Amino acid sequence: MQQQALSATVAWVRLERAMAAFEADLRKRFGITGLQLQVLRICAERPQLPLAALRKALVMHPATLGQSIDELRRLDLVTVRTDPNDRRARLVGLTEKGTTLVGEAPSAGPVRLREVDHDIARLDRLKAALEDAIDLFGVGEWAPGR
Template sequence: MQQQALTAMVAWMRLDTALKAFEASLKRDHKITALQLAVLHIVSERPHIPLAALRKALIAHPATLGQAIDDLRRKGLCQVRSNPEDRRARNVAITESGSELVAAVPLTGPMRLRDVEGEAERLVRLAPALGDAVELFGLAQWVGKQGR
């Protein structure tokens, strides 16, 4: 059991180190966060997505997502407009600069999974393995209600 635990710890540290290095390069090279990159990817695929749908897709706290989108808007990477069908709702759209940034950043992390071909079996195993990781590492209480 100890060897399996050590092997799992090393694998987690490898993943954690790679994610942190990627996030640091995003901040250094493109001045955005991983959450902001995820927003841009989703908005590039779903033009004029309602903010509520974006929040649900990303399992993000409203204030956290709001700050991320406000920063993207200030940088000219996305636009936020009132929804013509429901004036209380807001839609998010990517700008040309946002599309250029998405094209410039290597497709890395969870957003890459949708473009992975020929790996169906590995993807089927990945979701429960990541769920197990959250539980086994004692992190479930920090996931939030939507991620459970």
């Protein structure tokens, strides 16, 4: 069991380091975070996405998403406007600059799962393994969306 635990830990560390290096590369090359790239890629799927739908898709605290959106607006990568059908709702859309960035940024990280065809059984195994990791690592009480 000790060897399997060590192997699992090494795999996790590799994933963690790969994601950190990816984040650093995004910051250096494009001035955005992985979360911001996810927002941009999801917005690229729909021309005017309700902010509430984006928050639900990302299982994210409103303040965290709001800060990310504000930074993307400052960088002129997205626009945010009031929904003409519901004055309380806000719609997020890509700018031309945002569309260009989405085309140039690498397709990596979790949002890649939405863009590239994968074996459904493999995705099911990944989901189960990640849910299992939450339990095995003992961090379930801090996991959102449960």
